[in-house]
Amino acid sequence: MSAPTVAAPRRAGHRAGKTAGQPKKKPIRPARIALHAFLILVTVSFLFPLLLAFYTSFRTHGDTDLHGYFSLPEALTLDNYVNAFVNGNMPLYFGNTILITIPAIVLILGLSSMVAFGLARFRLPGRKVLLVVFVAGNLLPPQIMLTPLYRIYNLIPLPEWMSDSQVLYDSYWGVIAIHVAFQIGFCTFVLTNYMEVLPKELTESALVDGAGAWRQFTSIIMPLCRPPLAALATLEFTWIYNDFLWALVLMSSGDKRPITSALNNLKGEFFVDNNLLAAGSLIIALPTMIVYFALQKQFISGLTLGANKG
Amino acid sequence: MSLQEPRIGGVSRRKLLAGSLGVGGALALGGGLAGCGGGSGSGSKTITLGSSASDAVPKKATAAIMADFGKKNGYTVKINTVDHNTFQEQINNYLQGRPDDVMTWFAGYRMRFFAKKGLLGDISDVWSQVGGQFSDAMKKASTGEDGKQYFIPLDNYAWAIFYRKSVFQQHGYQIPKTWDQYVALSKQMQKDNLPVAFADQDGWPAFGTFDYLNMRINGYQFHIDLMGGKQAWDGPKVAKVFDTWKQILPYYQTGALGRTWQEAAQALLQKKAGMYLLGGFVAQQFTNKADLDDLDFFPFPEIDSTVGTDAVEAPIDGYMMAKRPKNEDGAKKLLTYLSSAAAEENYLKIDSSNIAVNKGASTASYNPLQKKQQELIAAAKSISQFLDRDADPTFASTVAIPSFQEFLKNPNNIASTLKKMEQQKKSIYSE
Amino acid sequence: MVSTTAEADGRKAVRSTARSKVRRWSRRDTIVVGFMLGIPTILNLAFVWLPALTSVGLSLTSWDGIGLDQIKWVGLKNYTEIFTIYPPFWPALEHNVLWLVFFVLIPTPIGLLLAVMLDRQIRGSRFYQGAIYLPVVLSLAIVGFIWQLIYSNDQGILNEFLKGVGLNPVNWLGDSHVNLWAVLVAASWRHVGYMMILYLAGLKGVDPSLKEAAAIDGANEWQTFVRVVFPSLRPVNIVVVVITVIESLRAFDLVYIINGGFNGLELLSALVTQNIIGEASRIGYGSAIAVIMMLISTVFIVIYVTRIMKEETQ
DSSP states (O other): OOSOTTTSOOOHHHHHHHHTTSOSSOOOOHHHHHHHHHHHHHHHHHHHHHHHHHHHHTSOHHHHHHHOSSSOOSOOOSHHHHHHHHHTTHHHHHHHHHHHHHHHHHHHHHHHHHHHHHHHHSOOTTHHHHHHHHHHHHHSOGGGGHHHHHHHHHHSBOOTTTOTTSBSTTSHHHHHHHHHHHHHHHHHHHHHHHHHTSOTHHHHHHHHTTOOHHHIIIIIIHHHTHHHHHHHHHHHHHHHHHOOHHHHHHOOOGGGSOHHHHHHHHHHHTSSOHHHHHHHHHHHHHHHHHHHHHSHHHHHHHHHHTTOOO | OOOOOHHHHHHHHHHHHHHHTTHHHHHHHHHHHHTTSOOSSTTOOEEEEEEOOOSHHHHHHHHHHHHHHHHHHTOEEEEEEOOHHHHHHHHHHHHHSOOOSEEEEESTHHHHHHHHTTOBOOOHHHHHHHGGGSOHHHHHHTBOTTSOBOOEEEEEOOEEEEEEHHHHHHHTOOOOOBHHHHHHHHHHHHHTTOOBBOOOTTSSHHHHHHHHHHHHHHOHHHHHHHHTTOSOTTSHHHHHHHHHHHTTGGGBOSOGGGOOHHHHHHHHHTTSSSEEEEEGGGGGGOOSHHHHHTEEEEOOOBSOTTTOSOEEEOOEEEEEEBSSOTTHHHHHHHHHHHTSHHHHHHHHHHOTTSEEOSTTOOOTTOOHHHHHHHHHHHHOSEEEOOHHHHSOHHHIIIIIHHHHHHHHHOGGGHHHHHHHHHHHHHHHHHO | OHHHHHHHHHHHHHHTSSSSSSOOOOHHHHHHHHHHHHHHHHHHIIIIIHHHHHHHHHTTEEOOSSOGGGOEEOTTHHHHHHHHHOTTHHHHHHHHHHHHHHHHHTHHHHHHHHHHHHTTOOTTHHHHHHHHHGGGGSOHHHHHHHHHHHHOTTTOHHHHHHHHTTOOOOOTTTOTTTHHHHHHHHHHHHHHHHHHHHHHHHHHTSOHHHHHHHHHTTOOHHHHIIIIIHHHTHHHHHHHHHHHHHHHHHOOHHHHHHHSSOTTOOOHHHHHHHHHSSSSOOHHHHHHHHHHHHHHHHHHHHHHHHHHHHHHHO
16 A cells, blocks of 8 residues: 555456456355345435435425325426526526636646645655645644635735636635645645655656756656546545535625535525425536546545555 | 626626636636726716525515616616525625625614724715605614614514414414413414424524513513613523513424424415414415415514503614725615615515515505504504614624524523523623 | 756766766756745645634634724633633534544444445445445535435425324424434435545555465454454554544534534534624634634644654655
8 A cells, every 4th residue: 555546556466366266157145145135225225315306306396295205296397407507596606616616626736746746756855844734734624714814815906807806805716726725735645645656767867868847847747647636636626616615705795606605595595495405406416426427436546545655 | 696687697698608618717707797897986887786685585676676776777786696694694704805885784783883893884965865755763773873874774574473364263263462362372272283383493583582572571671771782681581581481382383493484484374383473574485375365463462561562573674885885876876766665666566575664655565464564563662673683793693592592492491591691791792 | 047057957967877966956946846836835824824823813812803903812711711601612512522423433334344345346336336435426515405305394204204104203403412413414424435435445455365364264254354454454544533533523514504503513613603704703702613623633633644754754
């Protein structure tokens, strides 16, 4: 476990070694059946809340009210989705999410790669202290920063074309900035670990050719870091998309909030109609689910990367 | 941004387009909004409004009157809606940051507090033109400690005990005039499998019951002094309020702390509950006309005949102006319009659960429920605003909510709860 | 100027690759690396550490958040009041601890158990994994919304079921004896998958030869797990503990969505927001609670960071 899993070659022999010498067709043992039965049970119970939301979202409020959940639907309808999407003004909030999430991810990955490069490839004095500062900062409870951040944000002016609030507070930039500042820590940690195990010879030869630090960084190190960068991008997308607190506190305009923070806004509209609530929840959950299904491997390796030293 | 106005729609489409362009969209968006971001000049034709009207009906009504104003005066009102809980929690930061030109708020202590802190714009000049259309009580409720006006009232509503006429007829219930009759009625309802509707998941609805009990037992002046931090929470007077409250707890719907007021209102609507002490906004849940016609209310009964029933809880909602609005001329024009009878009529056409406060507003379109509320308020000698509008907001949210919830959970521990309330009151009101 | 030095340095570097004790970086490189490290560091210090330390200072003051001239120094008064006359504090602390203990005792072992089962290359493993991970990608805010369909008092499926089988409905979110457990179950729904991911990665790193050796010694599966597998999961366990502590301390979204953190769902994070972003903020109070949170997490941050640093030196 000394190298990140992304870099670790798959132990192809591992499985082969296990099954070698055994007959191809294993007899079905009761233990196996029990195991599968147990796993199916667990899986179904884990999917249950989502399936319930899914089923509820296609029924009308009156239908569920009258017959309860344990009933066959009178009719299936897409109305709840249309309502949640249109009345909840979701395109606007999704737009805000994109405006915050994409730049934040680009900046986080760019900046943390630079720090990691500096820390991993140079034996700088005080590099450990710096790493500690980054990692520890990422573990602080966000609540400790709320008030001062809010004050600082109101003191930093922005030109009108950047934000109509003319300060960092209540602007997309402000929310992006705190995500970047906060998440650099985690990504720096992961990327430093990764870059440290890249062989020294890679850059030694470049040095002989007279390539400067920047050239080495951009043309040698970064291309090699594609796997962890992909994993981190997936992970950060999920985290930033799912963030609820920052935009709630650092934005006062309801129509600038990203979708997750706008949930509370939407609650007013979803007064007591659980069917609408279910549809809305599923619409909002959809992007992260899509990313997860498409990039499952990156997501999981991203989660394990940070936890994988030692 | 839910206006049906094409121009606004255009902006939001442009924003969407910008959003879909991702990073590059940030620039496009900045450029796109610069054109309508409200310049610093007074000649701008854009006014921004911060609105906490996030529920469907008030949201639609707000949009309608803003569009009407825009049409008549050639302005564009950009509405920024935030759900009311968040809006109220963040008002402090919001007013100190870059607030919108005009924003929704409440009359009374909560407005005065921010006026005193110098966070609101003085609109006495607007009042000098429109003041004649309001009663003295309204003017008082809109006036800060310095004697200047900071608030334009739009409407109010009464807190009372709501019930369905058909349910009362079916069971032969009589309207209770006194507390004893009210307790007897609650008991009877319990026998008939009809609990008294009650919900306090959000923490504030229980305030209404406390306010009425306190005003009926100890009188209006004591109530206002208590809210102002001038009376003790751990004295015998407040203890008596909770003792009286205890008498009716057994008849409430069980599990009040896990129910929102909307859910409790649904129980009343579905005839699963007998009566419900709430504000006039309960009518918002009665969406179909037959149900609404069946809804009625009676005032909170008398407890002490020497105190009587001439105090009514009738919170006033309205608008304030930012300290330094980007578009002051526009903001004042808008506030002038909002004080007019026409604006109130237009608003109440859509949100028919409230009452106009402008003396000249026509009541022709009122449903019986609105008429009755208006009579109740007009006959009242003193009007309270609601605990969290009459008391220090910090006290209301961080002390009163958990203490009242504690009482609902453990009614018999009330003495120690009140002692802690008093200690915290001293700490908060002295700061 | 710069370029000539760089060239000279470059030439020197070429000449001296054989000897290792030579400066290989030009001044330009130093500046470039300085910027590469400097900009992110400044950002991190300005937006994370500066506000955090400012909060420590604010926790010793009384301030309603309006106007800097209103800040009054009160020393430790906020702390003494929080400990003595602020009723929600002790319950909140208790709930945070309960949250942590529950997470360590319930979802974590379940995650480990599932990881061990799925590590055996059984058929359908991918499908099982996919389903159990799914909640991990949801935000806690959404988790709160989805579980309201289950827990809601008058409209939830759970109470409908209870009524259906003739039992009394339970006030899942409103009864302060029950609601924390209900929320913990919802939060665990998400946490199990997270733990399982970490343990699966850990199990992949367990040396198979060790397991084989144990099997040759005649140890059964359980003994093998206890003697060989679990000890070699130690690094993962440390990470799991740290993540669980941090997650338990940060827990906020879920209770905030449900009832704002009142009535049995008091958590330190919710108390901070109640006091700080309330209508007339008690900044001093809120900051003091935030500082208490920071102190608790500092203990674990130190454990974690020293572990990382130990590895660095190995």
